[in-house]
Amino acid sequence: MKSIKLFLTVFFLSVAILSCENNPITVPVVSTTYKDLPADPGTGGRDQVGNLLGTKNKFTFFSFKKGQIVDNKDSATAIWDVGFKGTTIIVNSGTFGPGKTQAQIVTGSFDNYPTAPDDGYTSDSFPLPDGTNKWYSYDNATMVITPIAGRVIVVKTADSRFAKLEILSYYKGSPAKPDAMKDSDRYYTFRYVYQPNDTKRF
Amino acid sequence: MSYLLNLIFIILIGVFFNFLILQICAVKFYWLLLSICVVGFAKAQDSLQSKALEEVVITATKTEKPLDELPMPVSLISRTQIRTIGSLRLNDVLLEQTGLAVVPQINGTGNGLQLQGLNPDYTLILIDGEPVIGRFGGSIELTRLTVGNIKQIEIVKGPSSSLYGSEALAGVVNIITEKPSRGSKGNIFCRYGTNNTLDTYGEYGLTKGKWGGYIFADRYSTDGYSLSSDQSGKTVSPFQNYTTNLNLTYKLSKRTDISLGGRFFREKQKYSYEVKSPDGQVVSTDGDGLVYDWNLKPTISHRFNDKLKATAKYYRTDYSTATTLKNLGSNTVSYSDDFAQSFQRAEVTGEYFFNKKNFLTMGLGTIFESVKTSRYADLIKRRQETGYIFLQHEWNPLTKWNVIAGVRYDNNSVYGHQLSPKLSMRYEINNNFAFKGSVGVGFKAPDFRQLYLNFNNSAGGGYSVLGAEVVRAQLELMAEQGLIKNYLLNLSNIGKLQAERSIALNFGTRFKPLPLLTADINLFYNSIDNLIENQAVAVTNANQTIYSYRNIKRAFTEGIESNFTYTISKKINFSIGYQLLFAKDKDVISRIKSGEVYWRDPNTLISNKLEPNEYFGLYNRSRHMGNAKIFFSDKKLGLDASARVIYRGKYGIGDMQGNLQGQTVPSSDTNGNGILDIHDDFVHDYVVVNLSVAKNFINHFRLQISVDNIFNYVNAINIPNIPGRLFNLNVGYFFNNNQ
Numbered sequence: 001m002k003s004i005k006l007f008l009t010v011f012f013l014s015v016a017i018l019s020c021e022n023n024p025i026t027v028p029v030v031s032t033t034y035k036d037l038p039a040d041p042g043t044g045g046r047d048q049v050g051n052l053l054g055t056k057n058k059f060t061f062f063s064f065k066k067g068q069i070v071d072n073k074d075s076a077t078a079i080w081d082v083g084f085k086g087t088t089i090i091v092n093s094g095t096f097g098p099g100k101t102q103a104q105i106v107t108g109s110f111d112n113y114p115t116a117p118d119d120g121y122t123s124d125s126f127p128l129p130d131g132t133n134k135w136y137s138y139d140n141a142t143m144v145i146t147p148i149a150g151r152v153i154v155v156k157t158a159d160s161r162f163a164k165l166e167i168l169s170y171y172k173g174s175p176a177k178p179d180a181m182k183d184s185d186r187y188y189t190f191r192y193v194y195q196p197n198d199t200k201r202f
Numbered sequence: 203m204s205y206l207l208n209l210i211f212i213i214l215i216g217v218f219f220n221f222l223i224l225q226i227c228a229v230k231f232y233w234l235l236l237s238i239c240v241v242g243f244a245k246a247q248d249s250l251q252s253k254a255l256e257e258v259v260i261t262a263t264k265t266e267k268p269l270d271e272l273p274m275p276v277s278l279i280s281r282t283q284i285r286t287i288g289s290l291r292l293n294d295v296l297l298e299q300t301g302l303a304v305v306p307q308i309n310g311t312g313n314g315l316q317l318q319g320l321n322p323d324y325t326l327i328l329i330d331g332e333p334v335i336g337r338f339g340g341s342i343e344l345t346r347l348t349v350g351n352i353k354q355i356e357i358v359k360g361p362s363s364s365l366y367g368s369e370a371l372a373g374v375v376n377i378i379t380e381k382p383s384r385g386s387k388g389n390i391f392c393r394y395g396t397n398n399t400l401d402t403y404g405e406y407g408l409t410k411g412k413w414g415g416y417i418f419a420d421r422y423s424t425d426g427y428s429l430s431s432d433q434s435g436k437t438v439s440p441f442q443n444y445t446t447n448l449n450l451t452y453k454l455s456k457r458t459d460i461s462l463g464g465r466f467f468r469e470k471q472k473y474s475y476e477v478k479s480p481d482g483q484v485v486s487t488d489g490d491g492l493v494y495d496w497n498l499k500p501t502i503s504h505r506f507n508d509k510l511k512a513t514a515k516y517y518r519t520d521y522s523t524a525t526t527l528k529n530l531g532s533n534t535v536s537y538s539d540d541f542a543q544s545f546q547r548a549e550v551t552g553e554y555f556f557n558k559k560n561f562l563t564m565g566l567g568t569i570f571e572s573v574k575t576s577r578y579a580d581l582i583k584r585r586q587e588t589g590y591i592f593l594q595h596e597w598n599p600l601t602k603w604n605v606i607a608g609v610r611y612d613n614n615s616v617y618g619h620q621l622s623p624k625l626s627m628r629y630e631i632n633n634n635f636a637f638k639g640s641v642g643v644g645f646k647a648p649d650f651r652q653l654y655l656n657f658n659n660s661a662g663g664g665y666s667v668l669g670a671e672v673v674r675a676q677l678e679l680m681a682e683q684g685l686i687k688n689y690l691l692n693l694s695n696i697g698k699l700q701a702e703r704s705i706a707l708n709f710g711t712r713f714k715p716l717p718l719l720t721a722d723i724n725l726f727y728n729s730i731d732n733l734i735e736n737q738a739v740a741v742t743n744a745n746q747t748i749y750s751y752r753n754i755k756r757a758f759t760e761g762i763e764s765n766f767t768y769t770i771s772k773k774i775n776f777s778i779g780y781q782l783l784f785a786k787d788k789d790v791i792s793r794i795k796s797g798e799v800y801w802r803d804p805n806t807l808i809s810n811k812l813e814p815n816e817y818f819g820l821y822n823r824s825r826h827m828g829n830a831k832i833f834f835s836d837k838k839l840g841l842d843a844s845a846r847v848i849y850r851g852k853y854g855i856g857d858m859q860g861n862l863q864g865q866t867v868p869s870s871d872t873n874g875n876g877i878l879d880i881h882d883d884f885v886h887d888y889v890v891v892n893l894s895v896a897k898n899f900i901n902h903f904r905l906q907i908s909v910d911n912i913f914n915y916v917n918a919i920n921i922p923n924i925p926g927r928l929f930n931l932n933v934g935y936f937f938n939n940n941q
Contacts, residue, residue, distance in 0.1 A: 107798050109809055129745035130690055131738050137876050142868050149809040149874035150800025168807040176804035177872060189807070 029202055031111075032067060033191040036172050039084035041186040052186075059083035059090065064155065064163040064194040078158050084188055087127070087136060087145060087170070091155065094123025100158040105133050108152055110191065116154050116162040116200040126153065135167050143180040145170040162200055165192040260331070261356040261376040263594065263606060264365055264563055265553060273604055273628035274640045275708055275724045275763070279355040286833060286844050288894045288908035288932050290393060290401050290422065293344035293923075295355065296375070298846055298892070300779025300829060301763040302357075305822055306923045307339035311438070313923050314341025318359055318726050319759035319785035319823050320372035324646055326362070328376040329497070330463060333369070335545045336495055336521030340649065346467060346493070350391065350403040351418040351447045353378045359763075360708040360726065361644025364608040364624035367590055371644030371704050372728065379463075381449055382414030383407045385940040395930030399424040414451035420444065427925045429918035435475035437922045443469035443493075457505040462498075469493040473527060477536075487536045489527035496520055511553045518546045541575040543650075559598045566591040578669070579656035588614045604628040612645075616653065616671065617701050620645050635713030644704040644728075652699060652734050652751040664746040667736060670699035673750040677740060687741045696739050700753050704730040718769040727760040731788075756788035757820065773836050780828040786819040790877050801873040801881050809874075818854060818878045821870065824887070826851035840898035845891070852887045854878035855920060867919055885920045889913070896932070906932035 043054025061070040061080035070080040078099035092099030102121035127134040147167040172187040257269040297304040303316040314322030323340035362370040388406040403420035423442035474488040497519035527537040549567030569588040594608035624642030655669040674697040710724030733755035761783035854870035896906035914927040
């Protein structure tokens with residue numbers, strides 16, 4: 001089922017892009033789903049006050065261009081675009097890294113978000129302590145982290161290329177109804193579209 | 203056979219009406235529809251009907267009025283009805299009434315009253331016109347109130363702040379207790395049932411010369427119940443309570459009466475839990491929870507002449523709780539909570555009859571309130587004062603018209619002043635039907651938690667919640683110490699809290715489409731634009747967020763309530779009740795309209811835009827609620843019986859803090875938008891069926907058997923306040939010497 005969906009997405013996107021006559025794009029952009037990116041998960045169990053045991057307090061870095069995780073030893077380079085640790089997502093610039101990648105969060109449907117905004121990109125993390133830039137909601141009762149539907153993070157990379165990113169799940173295996181007591185958290189499933197060409201259109 | 207036909211007929215009428223109503227989903231259309239239906243019936247039915255025994259209520263106007271003549275929606279539950287259904291506590295009675303839902307509190311326990319779709323916080327519960335205090339999570343726990351000493355329960359729907367001030371925003375439930383009767387009258391009752399629940403009470407009333415007295419005493423105990431077997435501890439822990447009630451009257455002179463009323467209540471609950479800590483260790487805790495409440499009310503009233511009557515009264519009530527849980531083994535205190543609240547009021551009222559067409563009621567008074575609790579991080583006694591004056595004029599310009607206009611002004615030392623007007627009108631077309639309409643303002647004062655809370659959660663990210671009266675001082679102190687990184691709001695806007703205010707419309711009719719069929723229909727609309735909600739106000743250098751309370755949320759509730767009562771014969775009475783309800787957050791609606799709200803399919807993980815018609819509304823509100831009841835009474839045979847079917851439609855839950863056994867209660871919102879929409883998981887609709895049958899012997903003895911929830915409906919996680927099937931046996935002895 002999922003593969004059919006992926007196929008259809010790719011197909012329609014390709015058709016949409018190819019049918020756009022004024023646009024001289026030759027490489028079709030595709031939506032890729034990355035499953036279960038570990039964002040400093042625990043090694044098992046919690047202490048008495050509920051803190052995860054065995055976390056390393058290190059970000060997991062990701063490059064859109066490569067479409068894969070960047071080794072943590074390259075943290076001081078501009079190779080990576082975004083980093084994940086717990087519920088915090090950072091971009092490679094400002095206080096977080098030597099790069100120039102910036103991002104912003106927008107409201108919209110991932111599939112129908114055709115053009116990256118001209119400006120509004122910052123080096124802020126997601127979320128900020130004041131509650132803005134929030135990509136998830138937290139349920140006090142069940143302690144479940146749920147990505148807010150309809151939030152797209154638009155990323156502008158160091159070489160002025162654009163990517164859009166949507167977080168789908170914070171739990172390993174993307175369960176439909178996560179259980180904070182049973183499912184392992186700090187595993188990101190997200191989908192993204194990277195536009196390798198010099199255009200804001202996805 | 204004809205009974206059966208009639209029965210079918212009334213069901214069809216009920217279904218037809220409700221079907222019509224369901225089909226048209228915008229309230230403005232109801233008004234039109236209702237007018238057309240009623241005018242149609244009015245023309246068809248114009249015959250005179252013999253008037254039933256007049257039912258008199260006091261709550262709606264503070265003076266005794268026939269129920270039928272009131273211009274606002276009022277319902278009455280009689281002692282006979284309470285006896286027939288064999289109930290013990292107030293929640294048993296109220297949950298069977300149309301438009302009322304008995305809902306658990308924030309931690310999933312307890313029983314609070316939801317009226318016209320508004321939370322328990324917004325309904326004032328009175329005993330003989332005086333407020334019951336001691337709210338927990340906004341609710342007055344209805345099981346605190348026994349029904350043994352109740353003469354009748356009066357329910358006024360729609361705001362009554364023009365008479366009662368704060369909290370009378372959704373409506374008022376007034377419990378009228380028994381008073382000294384003519385001659386002497388007494389009762390001893392005992393009920394035993396499932397869960398080892400035992401209730402015993404006695405009452406005795408006597409009038410002799412100028413003196414009158416009524417005394418009531420009740421003891422209630424239960425083992426509680428457990429809904430899920432894999433949990434230790436109980437859903438409701440065992441408890442026992444005692445209630446005593448005393449009313450004394452003395453006729454000082456022909457024109458002067460004095461009276462003294464009082465109540466004392468004590469409850470002890472025994473808790474025993476096993477709590478799993480996050481690292482998997484099991485800790486056993488146990489301890490007691492104590493609740494006290496008492497009140498005292500001396501009153502003097504004097505009739506100066508045929509036109510003027512004045513009453514002066516003082517009322518004091520105190521409520522306190524103390525809960526301490528200890529860890530078994532280490533014997534250390536794991537949980538401790540103390541709460542003490544006091545309420546005093548002095549009031550003078552005057553009633554003046556100008557003539558048959560004009561009647562004026564006015565009053566003024568002062569209220570002193572205080573609270574002292576360990577919940578607000580200190581044990582400081584917080585006080586507030588309210589001065590108030592109210593005026594109500596009743597005008598009957600023509601026999602067919604009745605107009606009541608009232609206004610009340612409250613001035614409070616903490617949240618300032620409030621003006622609450624209300625206008626109600628009734629127009630009687632003929633004996634068979636009348637229109638009623640009222641428009642009024644209701645208000646609810648900020649509660650103690652919103653004013654004084656000082657909560658700091660150092661674990662779990664760390665955040666603080668500070669009440670409006672303490673937030674400024676705390677922020678200034680932290681700023682001096684250099685701890686504040688930035689303010690999220692202008693400092694001058696932080697810490698100012700006003701009372702929540704509503705504007706409400708009620709429009710209804712009472713008519714008789716058939717000689718023995720009475721229909722009551724009421725349309726309601728409540729709008730509140732300054733609901734109190736917590737909001738982030740500052741961030742500390744350690745990136746901890748500080749929250750306080752502000753008047754920022756906007757919501758409305760609207761719907762239609764209908765009751766059809768058919769007197770099949772002198773012995774059999776059948777009724778159907780139904781409420782359609784829409785309760786929504788206005789800001790959520792505007793967010794959806796501007797396209798900001800999406801929902802994620804939990805299986806495909808794809809996000810879609812939410813359409814305005816996909817928004818269901820606020821949590822814990824059922825769109826459809828209803829009941830069907832049949833009452834039977836044969837005086838000759840000394841038999842009475844009843845069957846009641848209570849329906850509550852599907853609803854969503856959220857913001858639940860889990861329950862006391864540590865089970866988590868998953869929110870209905872499962873699709874990542876923080877609101878309840880049609881794609882979410884709902885608590886299923888359900889039906890509870892209750893039966894009772896009783897036989898009276900030789901005018902002095904009564905034997906009753908009742909089964910509540912005969913089909914044993916339970917939902918352990920979401921509806922912990924429905925205990926499952928209950929069998930009860932009720933024995934009573936009563937006498938009545940009318941001198």
